[in-house]
Amino acid sequence: MTVVAWIPMLPLLGFLVLIATPLFSDRPLPPKLVAAIGVGSVGLAAILTAFLAATQFAGNPAAELNLSLWQWFSVDGLQLDFGFHLDWLTLVMLSVVTGVGFLIHLYSTGYMRDDAGYQRYFAYLNLFVCAMLLLVLADNLVLLYLGWEGVGLCSYLLIGFWYRDPANGAAARKAFVVTRIGDTAMVIGLFLLFTEFATLDIGELISALSTVQANDPRVTLAALLLLGGAVGKSAQLPLQTWLPDAMAGPTPVSALIHAATMVTAGVYLIARMHPLFALSDMAMSAVAIVGALTLLLAGCSALVQSDIKRVLAYSTISQIGYMFLALGVGAWSGAIFHLMTHAFFKALLFLAAGSVILGLHHEQDIFRMGGLRRKIPFTFFCFLIGCACLAALPFTSGFYSKDRILLSAWDFYHGFNGIWLAGVLGALVTGFYSFRLLFLVFFGREGEASSHCRDANNTAMVLPLGMLAVLALLGGLLAPPLQSVFGAAGAGHPPLWVEAIAVAAPLAGIAMAWWACLYNDPARGEQSALGRFWYSGWGFDRLYDTLLVKPFTTLARLNRNDVIDRLYSGTAAASRQLHGLVSVSQNGQVRWYIATLAVGTVLFLALLVVL
Amino acid sequence: MGTISFYLTATVAILSTAMVIFNRNAVHALLYLVVSLLAVAVIFYQYGAPFAAALEVIVYAGAIMVLMVFVIMILNQGAAAVEQESRWLQPRSWTGPAILSAVLLVQLVVLLGSDGAITAGTPGTIGPREVGIALFSQYVLAVELASMLLLAGLVGAFHLARQRHADSGEVEGAD
Amino acid sequence: MPIESIPALHTGLSLAAVLFCLGLAGLLVRRNIIFMLMCVEICTNAAALAFVVAGAHWSDADGQVMFVFVITLAAAEVAIALALVLQFYRRRYTVDIDQLNALRG
Numbered sequence: 001m002t003v004v005a006w007i008p009m010l011p012l013l014g015f016l017v018l019i020a021t022p023l024f025s026d027r028p029l030p031p032k033l034v035a036a037i038g039v040g041s042v043g044l045a046a047i048l049t050a051f052l053a054a055t056q057f058a059g060n061p062a063a064e065l066n067l068s069l070w071q072w073f074s075v076d077g078l079q080l081d082f083g084f085h086l087d088w089l090t091l092v093m094l095s096v097v098t099g100v101g102f103l104i105h106l107y108s109t110g111y112m113r114d115d116a117g118y119q120r121y122f123a124y125l126n127l128f129v130c131a132m133l134l135l136v137l138a139d140n141l142v143l144l145y146l147g148w149e150g151v152g153l154c155s156y157l158l159i160g161f162w163y164r165d166p167a168n169g170a171a172a173r174k175a176f177v178v179t180r181i182g183d184t185a186m187v188i189g190l191f192l193l194f195t196e197f198a199t200l201d202i203g204e205l206i207s208a209l210s211t212v213q214a215n216d217p218r219v220t221l222a223a224l225l226l227l228g229g230a231v232g233k234s235a236q237l238p239l240q241t242w243l244p245d246a247m248a249g250p251t252p253v254s255a256l257i258h259a260a261t262m263v264t265a266g267v268y269l270i271a272r273m274h275p276l277f278a279l280s281d282m283a284m285s286a287v288a289i290v291g292a293l294t295l296l297l298a299g300c301s302a303l304v305q306s307d308i309k310r311v312l313a314y315s316t317i318s319q320i321g322y323m324f325l326a327l328g329v330g331a332w333s334g335a336i337f338h339l340m341t342h343a344f345f346k347a348l349l350f351l352a353a354g355s356v357i358l359g360l361h362h363e364q365d366i367f368r369m370g371g372l373r374r375k376i377p378f379t380f381f382c383f384l385i386g387c388a389c390l391a392a393l394p395f396t397s398g399f400y401s402k403d404r405i406l407l408s409a410w411d412f413y414h415g416f417n418g419i420w421l422a423g424v425l426g427a428l429v430t431g432f433y434s435f436r437l438l439f440l441v442f443f444g445r446e447g448e449a450s451s452h453c454r455d456a457n458n459t460a461m462v463l464p465l466g467m468l469a470v471l472a473l474l475g476g477l478l479a480p481p482l483q484s485v486f487g488a489a490g491a492g493h494p495p496l497w498v499e500a501i502a503v504a505a506p507l508a509g510i511a512m513a514w515w516a517c518l519y520n521d522p523a524r525g526e527q528s529a530l531g532r533f534w535y536s537g538w539g540f541d542r543l544y545d546t547l548l549v550k551p552f553t554t555l556a557r558l559n560r561n562d563v564i565d566r567l568y569s570g571t572a573a574a575s576r577q578l579h580g581l582v583s584v585s586q587n588g589q590v591r592w593y594i595a596t597l598a599v600g601t602v603l604f605l606a607l608l609v610v611l
Numbered sequence: 612m613g614t615i616s617f618y619l620t621a622t623v624a625i626l627s628t629a630m631v632i633f634n635r636n637a638v639h640a641l642l643y644l645v646v647s648l649l650a651v652a653v654i655f656y657q658y659g660a661p662f663a664a665a666l667e668v669i670v671y672a673g674a675i676m677v678l679m680v681f682v683i684m685i686l687n688q689g690a691a692a693v694e695q696e697s698r699w700l701q702p703r704s705w706t707g708p709a710i711l712s713a714v715l716l717v718q719l720v721v722l723l724g725s726d727g728a729i730t731a732g733t734p735g736t737i738g739p740r741e742v743g744i745a746l747f748s749q750y751v752l753a754v755e756l757a758s759m760l761l762l763a764g765l766v767g768a769f770h771l772a773r774q775r776h777a778d779s780g781e782v783e784g785a786d
Numbered sequence: 787m788p789i790e791s792i793p794a795l796h797t798g799l800s801l802a803a804v805l806f807c808l809g810l811a812g813l814l815v816r817r818n819i820i821f822m823l824m825c826v827e828i829c830t831n832a833a834a835l836a837f838v839v840a841g842a843h844w845s846d847a848d849g850q851v852m853f854v855f856v857i858t859l860a861a862a863e864v865a866i867a868l869a870l871v872l873q874f875y876r877r878r879y880t881v882d883i884d885q886l887n888a889l890r891g
Contacts, residue, residue: 625804660841709811761858764865
């Protein structure tokens, strides 16, 4: 049982050791030791997770584990334990976080080898893993929220990791503030749930929900507020603007936090609270529509980006849109399945992109790359596998998960519907942008940056890439048995042409990518107006800037000299003036004092004489 | 006879006092002050206060003035000081104080001369006996306080007048 | 020697007023601390004169009692003041009161 407690404990210990040693010693720890602590703690956590899966969960789809460590706090009517709850959903998340997390940590030892902030980097990364594990293990919503804010903090710290560049700091701030909007909605949702059900324990909440009527407006409101939190964390419409900028952090961070784990926390939250959402048609539609819109918008933006990491960032937003779409049509296990496969192939893509960036001496512009497949073949193969999975080519992991989502969308609305159409269009766009990226970077003629390309991979980087490539290819066979959590899904039988379209859409996208990028020579700088609009992320940044940031800064500028404060500083200034006036009389001249005394006496006596 | 001698003494007191404030040589001014104090002692006597007159001569004109003479000698300013006094005592620096004092004097005299300011009394001589009885019966507490004041003055003067070496902080005996 | 007549109260008080105003004028005019101290003595002496004169007018010993206190006060004051003058002169080599203005506001 206590094995569970050690899983988040180990990264926490790693974090504490790494962050505390500079306090006691002037010399930094040797990099090898830092790597051993940073990677080892997460690796051990991964081994413990595997051990747990093998001993408790293997072959037992209904396995559950509850562990209450201690009473966290007890305030009038609200008693919360620091407790963990494990079922198959948790286990999937645990495996992704520790497994992919371990691989990315390992990759980081190679990628960040020459960085001055090596120790700080691994400390933050370990803290992140700890917070993420708390988030998925929590058996109540408050503990989940603790992890939720913890990962937000680590995301902030790691986006701004290279803090000497003010742009990185701005990106980190933006990520923090935008997600905070969602977090606030989520907290209000938690308050609402507590006033309605007098508990925040997830298990008790779910059993309490069975007595609630469907479409109860309060339940709908609570679900929508939780959706607000999920939307912020998972970078969905309308709070998606922070994720592309979050690419300012180191690439393995983008792989771990902004692709594989943290940004999917919203998906996990909704899946965890699925009985709540299932009770409200409106909340379900909202989830589905948010997912579908985000999927298309982000996909289109990914089509025209020129920075390799921004393409992947928009692609992440788009893929999480898929997961939301799946949640919105009740395909809970489909969403989690896609979450898992996405973690594999998106981490693979980011890490491969990291190798490219490192090999090109921190060049990120894809129009300056090209023809790299012969120079760095291993990276190329990894990237190829990642793109194939992303585009959901048949028999890759992405294919299985995405196919399930599209079929569920068709089934949920009993036939042709807009959500399904959006999913299919999204698949087409996904095929287009993923292979556009592949073609521009690895095929075609060589760009300016390609000539001095070197193979930056070392053992610490090759190993994770290879393992992730295998996982991405074969992950489709690992469909977790989530029926015990979500209930058995009714297997629908859509017409054959529906399945055919789902398979054909990405292929069509790839063909378009070939036509656009290889058949025609792509040139940048001549984007159409629509292209520029998409490039800027549908103008959301400018919209928010005009609607929110500008008025706020204008107000702040108007009030720079603090109108209210003027009153108080005015009082102070007036008394200082008066003091100056009076202190003139205190000139230190004894004879002056005598004279004033005499004059005073004369005046006083004059009063007596006159009266 | 008594009235004439009183006005004579008063004239001496006023003139010598005026000499004190006009004089530029400190020792001369001090001697004029002694004259003024002696004149006031005579006036005390004429007002039937022989004990006060004796004290005035012994303590004021004697002890206190001797103390000032000592200090003037220690400072040892000489002719340069007289010259400096001449520079400081320009005629125009007199206007303000003179007007102020004159106004004050006029006011005081007017107030003293106003009706009902002074009730009728029974003038008479008061010897040391009565003063001593009053001091040590009715005012014995005030006498004790006065002795404390003198002691404080003694200690304070000793402490303040000690010569200190600026650099070492060592303390020498008093001058 | 018997005193046949004691001068009028009004006259004595006027004399005290004159002496006091002379002392005040000197105090205002002089810059030399020594002279200022002398002028202070004139002023206190004038006040003491007023006490004695008033005591004589009503045949009361209190006037002379107050004179004793005034003279005590003057003795203590002169002792302290002269010590200060010495100390000041040692530090600044001057007796100019206008130099003593470190306590200005």
